[in-house]
Amino acid sequence: METVEHECRQGRRCKARTRTADDHWHGAGVEKPESLCRACEQSAFADIRELGDDYSLLAAASGKPQSQRGGPKVSGSSEPSIPINLAADTLVTAIEEESARWARRLPGEGWELTVISSNLGVLVGLPPQRVTVWAPHPDGGDDIRETVMDGVDAVLALAALHQRATKVLGLEPERDQKLDEPCHVCGWAAVTVSVKTQLVTCHRCHNVWHQDEFSRLNNPLAAA
Structure with a gap:
């Protein structure tokens, strides 16, 4: 290397x-x-640009009135109609707090997430500075404490919120499943099946089959 x-x-x-x-x-x-290297930086930037949509979807899922790009909050009914999704509600608050923390350190006005998305290059280059954060207390609950964070910390923290949002909202991409059977062409155990397309791929010899065809070819009795 x-x-x-x-x-x-x-x-x-x-x-x-x-x-x-x-x-x-x-x-x-x-x-x-x-x-950050360019690949990690661009990946984090892309995640942060999704936070606006994440926020809207999470607020709707939580049943919590949301601030629309800095506008007044919509009044809710005095009688709750649906239970609040606590995971979504917690994440809405986290996005609000983290975006407010960094937007005030950037140029521009408006909704915090818009300010951040418009200044990602400035954000990632911010020098280390003291910020106030919530930290778990050993006896339960949270305490306010100070810590030092820089622009890279900010970008990674915001990007992580998008990753959390995709899980809470059930929007995680379907992952291929690894099969125990070796490839009948090259003999390597490097075979996966796509849950979505049912296509089987050998990542060693790069052959592709439909799952039913792979099962037939990989089973001598069925292929006879």
Whole structure:
């Protein structure tokens, strides 16, 4: 592996990570210490741009009146019609707090998430600074404390909120399932099936079959 002076802040979670001969993962090389590589930065930016839609969907799921891009909150009925989804409600609050924390440090006015999405390049470059956060208390509940965060911390924290939102909203992409059977062409156990398309793919020889065809070909008795 080529020696680099600095590695992506994401380390082994880096989108462009590489693995050495002794099976250790390293983040992609970057010019500045404690920064993100281009792949990780662009991925985080894309997640942050989705937070506006996430917020609207979560607020609707929670039954909580929401502020529409800085406008007045819509009055709710005095009689609750549906139970509040606590996971969605908690995440709505987290998005509000995190976006307010960083929007005030950026140029522009308007809804916090709009300000942030319009200044992602400025945000990621913010220097370390003291911020106030909620932290779990050992005896239960939360305490307010101060910590030091920089622009990379901000970008990763906001991007993580989108990842949480996709889980709470049930919008996670379907993942391929690994099969125990080896590929009947190359013999490698590198076969997955798509839950959505029912297509089987060998990631060693790159052959593709429909699941029924793969089962027939991989079973000598059925193929006879």
